[in-house]
Amino acid sequence: MSKALPKRSENYSEWYNEIVKRADLAENSAVRGCMVIKPYGFAIWEKMQRALDDMFKATGHQNAYFPLFVPKSFLEKEEEHAEGFAKECAVVTHYRLKSDGSGGLEVDPNAKLEEELIVRPTSETVIWNAYKGWIQSWRDLPILVNQWCNVVRWEMRTRLFLRTAEFLWQEGHTAHATEEEAVSETHQMLGVYAEFAEDWMSMPVVQGIKTPSERFAGAVETFCIEAMMQDGKALQAGTSHFLGQNFARSFDVQFVNKENQLEYAWATSWGLSTRMMGALVMAHSDDNGLVLPPKLAPIQVVIIPIYRSPEDLATISEKIGPIIGELKAQGIAVKYDDSDNQRSGWKFAEYELRGVPVRLGIGMRDLENGTVEVARRDTLTKESRAVDFEKPEEFVLGIKLLLDEIQENIYNKALRFREDNTFLVDTWDEFKEQIEKGGFLMAHWDGTAETEAKIKEETKATIRCIPLISDEMAGKCVYSGKDSPKRVLFARAY
């Protein structure tokens, strides 16, 4: 490590950027607005993918793949959808380059497309155009499909993971015979996202409904999960949309229902992206670097030998064989770092930076004493634990329990932080004061888009969601003083 990380408390934004770069998660590419996800970062994303994919399959979904390109005419079919996405898209207009006569290349004007193609910002249109051929009768329903892919939304100001022109995600697109079933699917997938965020990412989330002005373009209702970052700002971590019959109407997808009548199919879509990598960094990391929940850590346990001579190293390496074997047998991702090009102190700092949950340090004296130094990344504490080097089963069981404990502790810490930074706010002065300090503000709102817009204009706070679970206590709007049925969640957001 060259120099210390910026401190989280001093420059949160710079701290985030440096962790992403130094922990080797991602970097900006020379291609405007696009990122390179580096192997260590991608290994975390792969673990996220696997966990989510298993959950999708367990709830009856299958993967498929649809075209990258959306013809312009498809985008035009759903008016709100078009308005939402036409302003920020990559447009393919030609299909060939040619030599420019001086060693370079230029666009071949003879290879202009008759109809422009948009690089998908999301795939509702392309998918519903395909579903038209798949759906004739209620027997063809439901269709429960997901795809893992890249999408492009042109962004002027980009930020690694949080906002990039190209990002990776999954998008589920389902078709149903009844409204009830589609609504239930929308809720089910919101639940899957919440479970993933909390159980895998150790990140507590608030489940809620978006206001009409924050709704997905083309949706009837948008549900979301919102998480609090360590600077008190909110991050939208996944959305699940009930699309009604909007896309079925736009693409004329009708089916014969059980009553033998033609009816438009009911739709949902739901997505979660590499933005979650940014959330993971910002939710848990500290001034020493990344803090990873064990379930998503590419390396869960790192073992570092502490030695002076090559002979000592050989002795340690031999002695710890059974520990490594037993860790692997227990399904724990372990790395033994016996590289000799860096000192152990450097290695300690490096694995801390990379967020490895548990570090085992073993020196010659440990071999004599039958001990191992066990360091936790989440608390930065360490202790000496007894081990039988010949029969390490009990020791390894302890490590396994420790990983579970860390997973839970990280969650609890984040939950406590959110609770400490969530405020019931009842006056406009309080609101303005608190929003500057950060946090989630639970306040009454009169339900109008006007008030929502004015609050945003004056404070940069948006309604993150109308929480699904809340006290159903009526009150007066914090801005207009008008009636409000219940509090909603305001925050500044990423």
Next chain:
Amino acid sequence: MSKALPKRSENYSEWYNEIVKRADLAENSAVRGCMVIKPYGFAIWEKMQRALDDMFKATGHQNAYFPLFVPKSFLEKEEEHAEGFAKECAVVTHYRLKSDGSGGLEVDPNAKLEEELIVRPTSETVIWNAYKGWIQSWRDLPILVNQWCNVVRWEMRTRLFLRTAEFLWQEGHTAHATEEEAVSETHQMLGVYAEFAEDWMSMPVVQGIKTPSERFAGAVETFCIEAMMQDGKALQAGTSHFLGQNFARSFDVQFVNKENQLEYAWATSWGLSTRMMGALVMAHSDDNGLVLPPKLAPIQVVIIPIYRSPEDLATISEKIGPIIGELKAQGIAVKYDDSDNQRSGWKFAEYELRGVPVRLGIGMRDLENGTVEVARRDTLTKESRAVDFEKPEEFVLGIKLLLDEIQENIYNKALRFREDNTFLVDTWDEFKEQIEKGGFLMAHWDGTAETEAKIKEETKATIRCIPLISDEMAGKCVYSGKDSPKRVLFARAY
């Protein structure tokens, strides 16, 4: 099933198209040249991905992700590479649409990009531009990276899986400190592809070197695996390129070597795509539909109850519980199809069409007799096997062995077919006659691009590869009569 499949022997091309569609593997989309990979097809591709990915990781590779877009200037940097890919690419020229004033959308002329972006046809340029920042010293090498992604190569005449504008693939890109190491990596990955094709796809392949005219644009040497389809044509099933220092030079990627001198890094790249799905169909299927090697089958065993009354169905369903449980316990993907909307005969045909390797049929009489009808998809034979419905372990072990046998039998059948259709050809008349009948022609070639081009022009046959393993017997070129060191493999190809 509506009507019978076209016969393989009568219209091979139509037979292929129909299997792809009717077995629900893929379909053409409304987006020119792009396909939709349907859930059943994608499930096979996922199994291919998992198997390959495990092999990549076992050989020390890691996944990462690089941008979709290649700036035009990147493509210009490597001359041959540019020539190879500039003619068939999707070009992004604008980043916004706007309302056209009459309800539609049009390209916003004010949103023209300063530099055009190409949708990646392959990622050597983008990746080597990134590697420049990753490589300073020999200590940073090797870099062993792979990415799974979509690529676009504009094609005028497309065909599901075999030739589409957009396709999915993996592309490995490695950087090494020495030429020797890079060459060895090129060979290693060719070996991985061959092993995958033979062990997983049951598809024998010839490993060889491409002639200069068939080489990847920008490579020093291209290695490939070539498989024979059932119409005697060849299909290139994976390529591994030794890129020398070409891309390192173009993107100025130098490192300090162990001798403390600046040197350009050595490169390889290797790719395998959804084209393999087409190969899988064409290598094994028959007039009844798809034939899948068990290792890649999403459903390995289907169980179909044969019954007259709902009571019979209930009895059968109860009795076969332990068989299903034991199949799952053995890691076998089993589906019990007790749907009541189709007759069992229809189901038999449907699962044959979808290539399910083993079908178990169970009726009331089977329950009495303690038997199960076991049908093999590869040979279309069936037999009655004894089973203890309470303790089905032995029966299930037999099914497990049967799956292995099918995997091997499909391979052996394809190998015999290739052997029967590979010909040593020594005269030009023989060559012209045999190429019309199809098959692999092992013939002498004088080593010139002129002869290669003339043979292609006159017969549509190309040199698929110079096999790595062959009799090193000199002879005379089948076309020019000039000296030839050894035979090469000619064929018409997909």
